[in-house]
Amino acid sequence: MTYVSLSNFDLVIAAGLLLINGALSLAFRLGLERSLAIAAVRMVVQLGAIGFVLRFIFAQTSPAWTVALALVMVIAAGREVWARQTNPFKGWWTYGLGTSTLLFVGILGTVFGVAGLIGPEPWYAARFILPIMGMMLGNALTGVSLALETLTATARRERTAIEARIALGDTRLQALQEALRQALKTGTMPIINAMAASGIVALPGMMTGQILSGVDPVEATKYQLLIMFLIAGTTALGVLIATFGGVYLLTDERHRLRLDRLAG
């Protein structure tokens, strides 16, 4: 099999499908036209830019470029966690918690997967590290955002019940047990659903990409399975760290509920 190159005209034709989204928004007065336009332009600019950036970095021999781009990805992902919260923690706390969690699980999952399992030569080769780290971060970001949003929203909604437990002498972990469980469940649900649907409802993106570029489907499946396991593990770890971190930020050392630390 050979790789079939896409022309820019092909992309313009495909972009025309966004008119369906626009028409939907106008027909039902969803008011999403502006968001749709911004998101589409962002996607084109970001993906277009990353194509050139990756081509440049893949041509370099120093791992410093790889580390630099990986850090930019983590910082952007941390900002995304913050931006997805209805009531983030005041100050830099949400950003700090999201970024540090994603940095930890991103490095852990990527190094384990690339150096420990795939084993390219050298193991820090940018064309392995960056795409795999991107997949780890993208999925962990979704899980962490959902978990933190669920935790803070549940704590606000269930304030009376949580404070009743605290007043009876419960610790913060006991009092926030239900919010914590909800957050863990919500945060890990997308990856569980994605695993369950893989191969039947949809061929995952990476596998599709490999097949389109001529890789044997069975080989592509092995890679996809490896990636899904890595994503599931790192997302669960990220959700766990962020949720417990969130519980500690939502309470203080005297186990008081501190909703005043949330913005809005």
Next chain:
Amino acid sequence: MLRVEDLTVPGLAPISFEVGAGTCLVIQGPSGSGKTLIMRAMADLDPVNGYIYVQGREREEMSGPDWRSLVRYGAAEPGWWAPVPRAHFEADAQVDRVVVALGLPNTALDRPLTELSTGERQRLALIRTLSGNPKVLLLDEPTAALDKTSADLAEELIKFQLRSGKAVVLVTHDEGQALRLADQWLILRNGSGKVFRR
């Protein structure tokens, strides 16, 4: 038993008072005068300045949960975190007896909370506040939603707690109840609090 020194809550000048074992302090004042804020501060539910001692120990000398096991707060709007009341209590046969003593049906502990009236839930919340072995009870309008008979039974339960040596701080708008239970009053008015003894 309970000693409060220079307790500062938002909107009120620093307050000091003492409540001995087996005695009751009633806090009264108009809505929004800070009664609940004082109760929450004593239960260490909000960060405030000032010193609070129970049996000679300041709250900072022990963990928050340990403090709240000694100084038990029953909110005016009780919170519930499980579908049935019994899940909110430690396994204790005495709870069933107190439920009946407060005029509740003996099935009240096992019926869904959504099927119980406001008054029934309030009485159950009062029993929950008394459970364990707290030394100080902070009761925020514990009989506000009760009819006269139920309120009298709840009042008897509070008197029993006083007789057993507990210190009680009570917020109530019921003047008769205040007169029957109070050994001293903390009256909040115009941003300050003043203590009166019987």
